[in-house]
Amino acid sequence: MLDVKFVRDHAALVKTAATKKRMTVDVDRVLELDAQRRELMVKLDNDRAEQNRLSKSIGALPADQRAKAAEEVKSLKARLKVLEDEERTLDGQLRAALLTLPSVPAPEVPEGLSDADNVEIKRVGVPRKFDFPPLDHGELLTRLGLLDQERAARISGARQYMLFGDGCLLEHGILRMALDHMIEAGFTPVQPPLMVRYEAMEGTAYFPGGEEQAYKMAKDDLFLIGTAEVPVTSIHAGEILDEAELPKRYVGMSPCFRREAGAYGRDTKGLYRIHQFWKVEQVVIDRADEEQSKLHHRAILENAERLLQKLDLPYRVVNVCGGDLGQGQVQKFDVETWMPSRGNYGETHSASRFHDFQSRRLELRYRGKDGKVRHCHTLNNTVIASPRILIPLVENHQQADGTVVLPPALRPYVAGRERLVARGK
RNA sequence: GGAGAGGUGGCUGAGUGGCCGAAAGCGCCGCCUUGCUAAGGCGGUUUGGGGGUAACACUCCAACGAGGGUUCGAAUCCCUCCCUCUCCGCCA
Known part of the structure; x- marks a missing residue:
């Protein structure tokens, strides 16, 4: 498996590699999934950080105020849940796509079909x-x-x-x-x-x-x-x-x-x-x-x-x-x-x-x-x-x-x- | 196949709902001290990912066998799976 960062930085090289190995792969799909995933990650991380902050503060609250604060976090969590499901799907797709990519053959590998x-x-x-x-x-x-x-x-x-x-x-x-x-x-x-x-x-x-x-x-x-x-x-x-x-x-x-x-x-x-x-x-x-x-x-x-x-x-x-x-x-x-x-x-x-x-x-x-x-x-x-x-x-x-x-x-x-x-x- | 116990960082091992990414020890790395050696002192030391940076810094997220769930909050409670160990049974 290639490092997704490597694919990101050397997409053209990976495409050439596939051609040399006579393989048909979709490098662009990997790039696209990777971009989507990172974008989603920023949102997710921010929401999670917010949730962690709130949850932590609840411990310090007097008992009678906890229920109200908890309600607030609950609604945030519902939103998170959607993003999390999305992330899981995306992760699976990215990994599956990544698994199909070939390693880059050495320069000393001759061109050829069979x-x-x-x-x-x-x-x-x-x-x-x-x-x-x-x-x-x-x-x-x-x-x-x-x-x-x-x-x-x-x-x-x-x-x-x-x-x-x-x-x-x-x-x-x-x-x-x-x-x-x-x-x-x-x-x-x-x-x-x-x-x-x-x-x-x-x-x-x-x-x-x-x-x-x-x-x-x-x-x-x-x-x-x-x-x-x-x-x-x-x-x-x-x-x-x-x-x-x-x-x-x-x-x-x-x-x-x-x-x-x-x-x-x-x-x-x-x-x-x-x-x-x-x-x-x-x-x-x-x-x-x-x-x-x-x-x-x-x-x-x-x-x-x-x-x-x-x-x-x-x-x-x-x-x-x-x-x-x-x-x-x-x-x-x-x-x-x-x-x-x-x-x-x-x-x-x-x-x-x-x-x-x-x-x-x-x-x-x-x-x-x-x-x-x-x-x-x-x-x-x-x-x-x-x-x-x-x-x-x-x-x-x-x-x-x-x-x-x-x-x-x-x-x-x-x-x-x-x-x-x-x-x- | 039946009954039971357990899986925490490189290792040993503490931790039973928030102060825990995690005590302590070992190991390892750096610095210091001491003629050498032995020993000692101080500091550091999990991994992956995102943002950020020229690169650092910094910051956020995730992970305590794996995956789900309960909860505002899980190493800690519940479920499933995997693995290890003990006893019994069976067996090359």
């Missing part, structure tokens, strides 16, 4: 040339007896998966490896709740707008998280942290749930787009310092890159264009890992910085050394998401005989296995 316009920053590793016809991950894992999507669909519907044997170990191993990788980088591991309140979804800027993507438990008014970012970024919501305890570096691991509404027919095969997956997610909370935020952004990007390097996977990094940015994101780097079956790089990581966009919604603040209270800056990035990461992992490391050689760094996490072979062998 992910096709993202700008490649670098490539690391070289996609492998196969001297045999490579299989896709679904074939590979199914033939090895490690994956069964057919039965998963029978039990739970489309876009589900089930892993068996070393496939199951592989998934847990790679998650644990990612977790250790981040602990080494100084992050505090967090096991967050998977069910959250509306406020957490709104606070991290998924709601309003993203309701269709989230599973809701109607009886309890709770939502299944689509990423650990939601509960982890919310850890200090409503708090005023001491600058001395910043930055906070957390790494959350959780299952993630996404309805993928509107994605019908897209990526229906395999493990690319499914309703439930695991993700290790890094979250940084720090003071409101643009340069510091940028440094964190680079750092969390590098954390992910180093892990991919440990896994011997070729990848590239793209600077995400305006039209592909989320409402709150100021800048985003996607990491795309080489996926032979797609003949292309596919998104496996997404590193975002938000400035104080989430913090404002979460009321996540800190007290600076100068004693002033400010909203924090927040950032997050994937460390690993599985099973999507299994796509490049098994496809890139597959052998002519249909087995998969595991990268050395991963082996200790998968019961010491050097390769995935047919189940039971």
Whole structure:
């Protein structure tokens, strides 16, 4: 959420921001509501001040004069009541309108409409040339007896998966490896709740707008998280942290749930787009310092890159264009890992910085050394998401005989296995 | 699920209808004192918003878990919700 004062002072900038993000928003409505609200506030405050004065004086009056004075205040109060109702309505409208405004993308965010316009920053590793016809991950894992999507669909519907044997170990191993990788980088591991309140979804800027993507438990008014970012970024919501305890570096691991509404027919095969997956997610909370935020952004990007390097996977990094940015994101780097079956790089990581966009919604603040209270800056990035990461992992490391050689760094996490072979062998 | 207790500033904790945005202590900040250290003295120290200012100053409004209500007046009384704790039950 933007500061209403910021919108007031930089309306044109906000409009430009929306255009760059290809969003349609009504900035003028926010300005208008804000003006109305302030005008009303002056009246209200004056009336309230008057009421307070009168009420206070009544206490000092002799008993026989109180009733008359009280009558006077009563009529004033009736007038106040009308204004108060008006204020409440206006407040709600202003907040609702404010919630729809986007953060201002950084100047270094490229112009563009969709992910096709993202700008490649670098490539690391070289996609492998196969001297045999490579299989896709679904074939590979199914033939090895490690994956069964057919039965998963029978039990739970489309876009589900089930892993068996070393496939199951592989998934847990790679998650644990990612977790250790981040602990080494100084992050505090967090096991967050998977069910959250509306406020957490709104606070991290998924709601309003993203309701269709989230599973809701109607009886309890709770939502299944689509990423650990939601509960982890919310850890200090409503708090005023001491600058001395910043930055906070957390790494959350959780299952993630996404309805993928509107994605019908897209990526229906395999493990690319499914309703439930695991993700290790890094979250940084720090003071409101643009340069510091940028440094964190680079750092969390590098954390992910180093892990991919440990896994011997070729990848590239793209600077995400305006039209592909989320409402709150100021800048985003996607990491795309080489996926032979797609003949292309596919998104496996997404590193975002938000400035104080989430913090404002979460009321996540800190007290600076100068004693002033400010909203924090927040950032997050994937460390690993599985099973999507299994796509490049098994496809890139597959052998002519249909087995998969595991990268050395991963082996200790998968019961010491050097390769995935047919189940039971 | 049943019974009970409670939620006050960064923290501990007092406050049961006006003198309370809130005692006291801790912590923190500034100044002072004392060779150093330890300690001591004085002052300051919630947040959000409006008006005002070049910026301060100043001033007003709101907030004692959240939202409603009673009252001329609510931290204090009533209702709903949220959260914490204790006991019982159930349970991975």
